[in-house]
Amino acid sequence: MAVTLRDVARLAGVSPGAVSQVLNGKPHRISPETCEQIRQAAAQLRYVPNQNAVTLVTGQSQAMGVVIPDIRNLFFAELVSGVEAVALEAGWNIVITSSSDKSALALANFRTLAARDVGAILLVPASDADETLAMEYRQAIRDYGRPVVQVDRIIPDLGVSLTAIHQRRGAKLAMEHLLDLGHRRVACVLGPTNTCAPRLSGVQEACAQRGIALRERDLYPGAYTMESGYAVADAILEGGYTAVFCFNDMMAYGFYKRCRERGISIPHDLSVMGFDGVLFSDYLEKPLSTVWQPARQLGVEAARQAFRELECPEEAGKCTLLEPQLQIRESTAPPAAGAVCQET
Template sequence: MTESAARPPHTAVTRKDVARYAGVSAAVVSYVVNRGPKNVSPATEARVREAISVLGYRPNAAARALKLGSSRLLGLVVPDTRNPFFTELAHAVEEEARALGYAVLMTNSDGTMDRERAHIRNLAARQVDGVLLASNLFDPDLGELQAASIPAVLLNTTRHAAGFATVGTDLRAGARAAVEHLIGHGHTSIALAMGSNVSGDTDGRELGWLDALAAAGLPEGPIVRSLFTRDGGYAAGKRLLASAGQPTAVFASSDMQAVGILRALNEAGVAVPGEMAMVSFDGSTDAEYCWPPLSTVKQPVREMAAAAVGALVGQRDPAGPAHIVIPSVLVVRRSCGCP
């Protein structure tokens, strides 16, 4: 092999150039790049890979996808990339997909249905191998994906969707465990800071809060509704402080809301957990590094990502689409009153 086989600078390197440099056929280069369908001896593969490295060859991804019938690309739609929970979920999805040889194209719907639909159309047009959707709705419209014969998995959902695999945790059971923990500390007036959703359906976390209070024979505490954001939590905290018969504990439906509530309480000089105990939901890294650290219901991010990616690429559930529910875990820290 000689350097004279290399092409001039700024000229696209082709598979034939690699073959000429390595002293093999173009078909052998294809076998190495695509890892099949025929085996290549280790010595020959080493020569081809050296040629690829020296020449700077980059396979045409679109042509390769057309030939193989697969883009090896998955689409991911999440409602808010600023939310640490969805950031951690996206990271886990990317890691699981990479282990199976797939790349992930992540998009952010910013909590709006118009943008969610636009992302779905765009991903369908790119002919991705599948879509993982953490929707703004409990029951989203997936007609465009069905029309394009692109499989989808609904991620971070509590309901089964006909024809699609769904993966999530039991919001209602997790919320009930959180509120029961606060009741165990002796609290009889427990507020709910509930995030708003596009569909207007009653969220499982609200139902779990109601379940725990009813089982203990306690009256419903005040409910403050706001966005699933730090700003939303801050506004909710201010409304809680202004409400008559201020509660002694609050269950926040997301860690981000809880962070905002903490700020409002701190500004008002309300001690946490001495004067107001708190448990939140999600189990993001932010919850661990607040002060005081937040007791939180941790969603099983890695397990959810593994189940969703596995279902999407056909590694699981050979009998057909299923609803996969992965239990959450109550992580106890200082904000609830525990040592």
């Protein structure tokens, strides 16, 4: 049988109301000694609060909802770990939903979390959001009426706080690194149009400042998945390039796989650059040079912003931008004379 609040009260020798106040963080006029006595009784009995009861008492659930595009993507796993750390420190749980990078499902997930009365929602939009869906998001946010923080990706004019990373600056750093090594034929594996635009802009800026032509045929479609990096590898390997910049690490992993199958040596035959800096990128046979995004810190800052808004609604609407960092490893080097990739 589950331990109840009355069981804790009986062991501590206090009223159920006192237990409720202390365990919900509102010990009004209760002495520190009694508070500690109640907490020890709860720990001894391994008491877990009934979240429905907590919601009735406090007016909000002690859970934070998180909407992410792809639970398989290691970047979002790291982001969620940062959210979880902050939530657990506050005695909250998190409820994670994944939209398969589809805006209709992301919006449905948002509404489901709102209906469950979570105390706040952190939203990473899907990559196919358009103005029609943006209007629906705005209405859903108004109906929800509690803190919402947009994370990583941007839907303009949602009227909520934003926690993100300087994408353009990071991509410019990556392209400048390749150009500094002497690469002049660089292929780029893009992500979904709505989300990769800042990264492409950074690449274009770096090329323009060096007088390097970036042609339309140097841009290859990608979907931020390993499969999409693998799918374009053959075309790039036959295109006469000396380097490839994959717009996230997951696509670089797929590209690596095809290179191994074809006997292409990284970086001797072809330099490979990623973007995200997820954990596994440092554990590849040839550790991946990449732009590190502080994904975990992104989750930490987003969760902290949500809690600030719960305490003080006037804190809403803040914009926090974190800085990316270039991580140079073994997958990039100056172009080798007589590289195996020849233009066809």
